[in-house]
Amino acid sequence: MNKDVFIKNRERLSKELKDNSILVMFSGVAPKKSADEEYPFTPNRNFYYLTGINEEHVILLMVKQNDIVEEFLFIRRPNPVMEKWVGKTISDEKAKECSGVNNIKYTDEFERLIHEFISIKNLCIVYMDLEKDAFSSMPNNVQSFAYKMKENYVQVNIKNIYNDIEKLRAIKSKEEVMELRNAIDITKDGIEALMKNCKPGMKEYEIEAYFDFVLKTKGIKDFSFKTIAATGKNATVLHYVANDGELKDEDLILFDLGAQLNYYNADISRTFPVSGKFTERQKQIYNIVLKAELEVIKIIKPGVPFPELNKLAKRILADGLKEINIIDKDEDLSKYYFHGVSHHLGLDTHDVGSREGLLEPGMVITVEPGLYIEEEKIGIRIEDDILVTENGAEVLSKDIIKTVEEIEKFMAI
Structure with missing residues (x-):
């Protein structure tokens, strides 16, 4: 800069x-x-x-x-x-x-x-x-x-x-936001390389290498953090980093990753099927997580208390799991969702800034609900990076595909 x-x-x-x-x-x-x-x-x-x-x-x-x-x-x-x-x-x-x-x-x-x-x-x-x-x-x-x-x-x-x-x-300048945009755009290219090259039988570290390669070709010297590449049951471990499991045709694979550009960090999570096609059960659970993410993003604007984001995410996730008979009551959600939905983003991936105060224009935060169902070997997290604007929110990572239909169409090419 x-x-x-x-x-x-x-x-x-x-x-x-x-x-x-x-x-x-x-x-x-x-x-x-x-x-x-x-x-x-x-x-x-x-x-x-x-x-x-x-x-x-x-x-x-x-x-x-x-x-x-x-x-x-x-x-x-x-x-x-x-x-x-x-x-x-x-x-x-x-x-x-x-x-x-x-x-x-x-x-x-x-x-x-x-x-x-x-x-x-x-x-x-x-x-x-x-x-x-x-x-x-x-x-x-x-x-x-x-x-x-x-x-x-x-x-x-x-x-x-x-x-x-x-x-x-905690309040980003326009120059800082531009650095974050650029880091996110490079991360998008890396994620698309993962989707294009994902095949059953690969090791998690092999598919991870495609992301690494794209970032290196873009001049990126470091990552926001150690990439999480977690397939099947491994994806139910929140900060799994061994990345040595084998991709199986019937499994999902969860990636949590980001490019670091001039020390500004992207932080994106995407989950997609190894085969390129979701099973009905996977689709069912994926769409609960996606709904939670989209609804949380909708309420982001100046003046909203930071804790309200997680309260809304938990309510939607709990309602979704009750509908498909995984839990009977809201308090059982903690077995399948056990982290916060948001943190500040910037020079640190978990950047400085209060998680108890009110949202302000210029803040950049993540929204990252997830569900981790160990008994079904399903771990899903969807994460985007959000700029709080004067009147609402801008999804800085909006161009990274995430609906079931978008993912299946892209992986079929």
């Missing part, structure tokens, strides 16, 4: 900063995998939202003093020896071009400048992104820096900026 997007994001955030304060944000580092092997680097999403920089060991510093904001980016000094092994690090010019920050310095100058602002200019409010990964007990570089600040500068008041950035990220 153009640097103006990131400049605007920083301007909006700067209004939330108290006067005589500083903000420090880290891009992050690639975690170790094993020995000298690392996982691929991916930037802290809040850092990326403010800078557009996707390189590790970069620091953003914003200083607000007398209502004037100064911005600095700290990058690594060029290292000719390391460049022979891993390539060049980001240059001053590239950092300016990506972020719109004009004051570029090196990371070995960071502590001196921080000391100057805190000890000499007496800026004692330090904002940091202190949202910690709930799945790790290891301190990250942000937390380590916070501890160091408290040790070296007892006068410092550290504040968490995470919630302020979260509110900004």
Whole structure:
């Protein structure tokens, strides 16, 4: 995206900063995998939202003093020896071009400048992104820096900026929506390749490879998440990722997948018959899920409480299962539907944003009802990506086919 997007994001955030304060944000580092092997680097999403920089060991510093904001980016000094092994690090010019920050310095100058602002200019409010990964007990570089600040500068008041950035990220700009549209369009091409090449006897990972291939040919470097390719009974496991089962003629196959474009994520689920033709029973259950999805989408508009979406989905799914005698009462639905119908979507697949508040224009959310009937080896989920507009909703993934008739017609070609 153009640097103006990131400049605007920083301007909006700067209004939330108290006067005589500083903000420090880290891009992050690639975690170790094993020995000298690392996982691929991916930037802290809040850092990326403010800078557009996707390189590790970069620091953003914003200083607000007398209502004037100064911005600095700290990058690594060029290292000719390391460049022979891993390539060049980001240059001053590239950092300016990506972020719109004009004051570029090196990371070995960071502590001196921080000391100057805190000890000499007496800026004692330090904002940091202190949202910690709930799945790790290891301190990250942000937390380590916070501890160091408290040790070296007892006068410092550290504040968490995470919630302020979260509110900004929940409302997407037109540029962000365009990134999501493009990611969804590429995902559509990948899904169509799956439908065209699906055959009994294949392994789940073999059919998955067609999606991977399409994305690679479109220049996509990463997926929104690990693709779920689940056939038969495997599809009744919500986050099944083994993808090593065999496709059988009488089974459905459920895909939950997405392309990631410039760190913006598509998140689509489609379920279709391996044979290209639904059985009557499969069609019956599929249409219950489809009805729930379509009805939930209909009520999306500004002012609707987020929890109302799941309440409606549960009511329609329960009514459908009672009609076909799978359950007797509404509370039995939890055996066959056990997740929420929606989440925010953006720089993270399960993006920031409250799931308890009201829908607002500019939010992008998913709608993804499902039914998982283990005893019948049927798992069905249908998921689309939705933009909340001023007056209602736009289905960003509307061009990805999903009715029984559309699927059977497409797979018959």
